[in-house]
Amino acid sequence: MNGSRIDGQVRIVGAGLLGSSIGLGLRSRGVDTIVEDSSPTALDLAIDYGAGRAASAEDKPLLIVVAVPPDLTARVIAEELERFPYAIVTDVASVKTRVLEELRSTGADTSRYLGSHPLAGRERGGAISARGDLFIGRPWVIATGNGENKKMIGIIEDLILDLEALPILMSAGEHDRSVALVSHAPQVVSSLLARQLLGGSERSLNLAGQGLRDSTRIAASDPELWIQILAANNLPVVEVLEGVHRDLDSIIQTLKDTGKPGSRRAIAELLAGGNAGVSRLPGKHGQDRKFSSLVVMVDDQPGELARLLTEIGAAGINLEDLRLEHASGALFGLAEISVLPEVEQRLIEELEGRGWRIAEAYR
C-alpha cells in the first residue's frame, strides 16, 4: 500500500467486524491506529489480529470512529466528544437520523460530529471475521445536514478513500429512507418468508433449491443487531413494508380467483414489476463491468483443478472470478471461470487444445 490520505492518529471505539476491519485497512496504509473496546477480550483479539494498538495517555487522535452497536452509538459519541475536545468524531451505525437525535438529547457539542455509514458487512461478526478489504468498492455514506464544514467532510472522505470505499454525501433522512428500501425492509421480508418454513414438513423442505436459499439467506442474520436497526429506522421501514403489504393483498385476491378476467394480466404485472426492479440494481462488480464466463468439467480428484488453473496461468490469462460447483455424488465438478471478454476466445482454444471439456460458453 502507498501511504495514507489521513494525516494523524485514528482512534476506533468498538472492535467488532466494522471497527476491526477499518483498523486493518488503515494499518496497512501505515496509519497510527488506536483500537478500544469495553470488552478486554474483544480488544485483545482485535490487537492480536493487527487491527490497531492499545490506547495510551499521550494519544491525540485527529479522527475518532465509533463502531459500537446502534443503541450505544449516541452515548459513546458523546463520551468521545467530551474526552477528546479537539477531535472529529464519526460513527458507522446503519441509521443516521435517530443517532443524531439521541446525541443532541445528551447535550453534547455536536459541531465536531459527522455521522457516516459504510454499506459493507458479512454474516459473521467480530474481529475474527474482520478484513482490511471489507470496504473496497463499497459505498460509504457521509450523512450531511448537521452544520458540518468542509474540513470535517474532507477528513472523513480521507478515511473512506484510504479504505478504498466510495464516499457519498447524503442527508441523514435520505440515507435512512434509502437503507430502509435496499436493506432494512428486505431483511424483514426475508425473515417473514423464512419464518413460513417452520410450518413445512421435512419432506417439503427437502424440495428446496438455490432460489429459496438465496431469498432467505439474510434471514440468518443476527437478531440482536437487527432489532436495534429496525427499531431505530422504524418509520421509513414501515413505509416500504406498506408497499409490500398492498401488493401482497392484491396478488392474494388475484390468486384466490384465477378464473376471473384480467387475473393473468395482474399476475404478469407483478412478475414484470419484479423483473424491472431487479434490473435497476447495480451490478456485482460495482461498475457493471461484464465478464465472460465458461464452465469447464473437472474430474473430482486432487490436483485436477490445479492443473486446469496452471494451464490457464501458463497461457497468461488472469481469472476475474471462479466458482466450483461440486455436485454431491458426481464424478466431476464444474468450474465456472470468468475472464475479460477479450481473452475468452483464446481461453476456449487453449483449454480445448489441452483436452478440457467446456460444458457451456456464453457471455
Next chain:
Amino acid sequence: MNGSRIDGQVRIVGAGLLGSSIGLGLRSRGVDTIVEDSSPTALDLAIDYGAGRAASAEDKPLLIVVAVPPDLTARVIAEELERFPYAIVTDVASVKTRVLEELRSTGADTSRYLGSHPLAGRERGGAISARGDLFIGRPWVIATGNGENKKMIGIIEDLILDLEALPILMSAGEHDRSVALVSHAPQVVSSLLARQLLGGSERSLNLAGQGLRDSTRIAASDPELWIQILAANNLPVVEVLEGVHRDLDSIIQTLKDTGKPGSRRAIAELLAGGNAGVSRLPGKHGQDRKFSSLVVMVDDQPGELARLLTEIGAAGINLEDLRLEHASGALFGLAEISVLPEVEQRLIEELEGRGWRIAEAYR
C-alpha cells in the same frame, strides 16, 4: 458413463431447458433418445446440442417425457398417450394436481400416465442452457395417487436414477403444497420485494448490497412460465402467502409504535423465526455434510491461483468447493477453500509452510 437402467427408447417432447437436459443426460448413458418439438428451430438446436435424434416412423418408445410449458402439458400428454398406445408417459411440470385434472377432462386413458417433477432449473432457458448434469443430486418427485403400478414407478425411477437425481414418491397434493412453500410463494415474495425498488431513486439503489441482490435474484425469472405455475397452483400458494400477510400485518403494527412495551420482543420473535426457518433448509451439499473453509489471499496475477491449487493438489488434498472473491481495484483476491474437516489442519500447515497468507479459518 456406465450404461443405463432404462431399457428402451425414450421420447422427449419439448426441447427446452429441461427436455434438452434430460436428453443430454440419457444420451451420455447410451440411451436411444428421441427429441421432438413443435418449433423446428428449437428442435434443430436441441439435436445440434446432442440432446437426441429426430423422430422416425419406426420409433417404439418405452417412455415418453413431456417437457412443454405447464399450460400445454395436459394436452400434449393426451396426444402422446393416444399416439403411442403402449408407452408410459410422464411429464416434468412444476404443478401436479392441475395437470392430472386437465388430463382427465380430455377423456384420455390416464392409466399409462404418471406425473413427475425434477426440482432443478436455471435462470436461463432453452436448449442452449441445457446440461446433462442438471439433475445430479436434485430431488425428483414422482406424483403418486393416480392408480399407478409398480412397473410404471420402476420405469420412471430408472429415468431419474440414470440422470443421477433422487426419486421421491409423494402424492400430487403433497407435492403441490410443498412447492408452494419452497418455490412458488418465495417467487411471489421475491417479486413483490423487487417491485418496491421501482419507487427508489438511483442514489438509493446504489447503496444496495449482496443481501438485496440475493433476496431478489429469483425475481428476475421468466414471467411467462411463472404466470402459468402460479395460476395452476393458486390455492396452495395463497395459503402460504396468507401466512406472510398475517406476519407482515403484525410487524407493521409493531414498527409503527416501537415505544410500546413488548415491541422489541415482537421484532425479536420475527427475526428468530426467520433464523429458525433458514436453519431447516437442507445444506448446499444435499446430505448436509459440513465442510471446513478457509480463506487464502492470492495476488491478482496470472498463475497465482493455479500455484495455490497446485500446491494443495501436491499435498494430496481434494477441494470440495472453491470460491474466488475478486474485489474490484484490489491487489489480491480471496480464495475461499472448502475441504473435508479431517484435512483442514494439515491444509493450514501446508499452506502456511509455503508462505500463503490465510485470512481466516473457521468451521
